[in-house]
Amino acid sequence: MDIGIVLIILIILILVVSFFRFVPLGLWVTALFSGVKISILTLIGMNIRRVKPTNIVNPMIKATKAGLNLTIDKLEAHLLAGGDVNMVVNALIAAQRANIMLEFEQAAAIDLAGRDVLEAVKVSVNPKVIETPIISAVAKDGIEVKVKAKVTVRANIERLVGGAGEETILARVGEGVVTTVGSAVKHKDVLENPDMISKVVLSKGLDSGTAFEILSIDIADIDIGRNIGAQLQTDQAEADKKIAQAKAEERRAMAIAQEQEMKALVVEMQSKLVEAESKIPQAIANAFESGKLGIMDYYNMKNIMADTKMRESISSVEEK
Structure with missing residues (x-):
């Protein structure tokens, strides 16, 4: 076979391979039959911009089938910004099914802020329960009360960007429990009416400035702890005892010093007397x-x- 023909065949093979590498023809056909209008040049441009076309086309197909009005440019811009396009599209579809108003720009901002936008939509539809650690508070009679609460929250889509997270909710609930128990005259009042804690705490508007809306606060467990008042009194008595002992020791040292001084004076007088008698x-x-x-x-x-x-x-x- 002539060498020229072989070279032509090799060049043709290289061109074909390069064509199918930069032109995902199969993906273009899939998009075409799925109702997504995208040109071959757009797919080639994605490859040149080092954007994997499947990461854009597949979510676009999903969004089109769900009836969302999105564009290729928006999805590609979000991907280039470091966002998760597939996650955002799934969140938009879930919000649409739940009749939650969520725009693409808002979902993209939530995703770029580092929050799980799909999880946020799920929590907005199906509220979740956050359990606080054991909160220790002391009533006015000095008895320690240990409280564990369950907080039911629902995600607030509008405050997901810039809103505080679960840690802030738990901290505020803990502060409210400590304040409520501390204002009780007797610890028995808290034990008899544990719902007073949830009512008072819930009325404080603890979800202000957070990414969640508090639906309810339920007291899961309440126990009696130490007698802090008695312990403080014991510690104070022990401190007073040590102070008294220190003062007594100081007086004893002063008395010993005075006694030594008097003995020295007597010895001096005796020596003078002996000298005088001589x-x-x-x-x-x-x-x-x-x-x-x-x-x-x-x-x-x-x-x-x-x-x-x-x-x-x-x-x-x-x-x-």
Whole structure:
């Protein structure tokens, strides 16, 4: 076979393969028979823009069969923006079946905001129940009350973009439970009428600014916890006891210091007394020499000292 003919055949094969690669003829035929008007050039343009045609055509077919008025350009723009086209179309179909007003731009914005738009439509049709963790609150009598609530919510389509999520709902319900229980005079009032919690909390409009609408708040469980008031009083008494002990220890230390100071003073006085007594014989001798002390005066002084010593010995014997 001539080499030129072989080259022509190869070129033709390459052109055919390239044609079917860039021109999804089968997808175009499927769209045509499904009532979706799309040109071959549009499909080729998608490939050039690195958009997989099936990700646009299949949702478009689904939307057309459901009676939605969408365009290829809107779907492709949403896909290029990073959205989930199939999810948005499914949400629009579900909203249409449930008679919920939901436009494509609104659904696309919800999807691009990171929320599950199909789940939002489902929750709007079929409300879901959010269960709070155990909420601990204390009544005025000091008794702890543990409450678990179930919150029935319905998605608010209009506030899905920019609205707070489930965490905010749970936080607000927890705050409302704590406030309601804390305002009760006795914990028994809460146990006898647990519905007072749901009524008060529900009346506060906790769903304001959130992506949900609170339909009901039901108390699932309520239990008695610790006696917080008694525990606080015990802790206060223990603290007062430690303060009193510290003050007593301070007074004892001051008394010991004063006692030591007095002992030091006594020792100093005794040393001075001993020093003074040691000078008495010299003073008596000086008095004799100067004539200021006579012999009779000296004997009288000795007699007085002897009499004093005798009295001290007698008193010590009586004390024994």
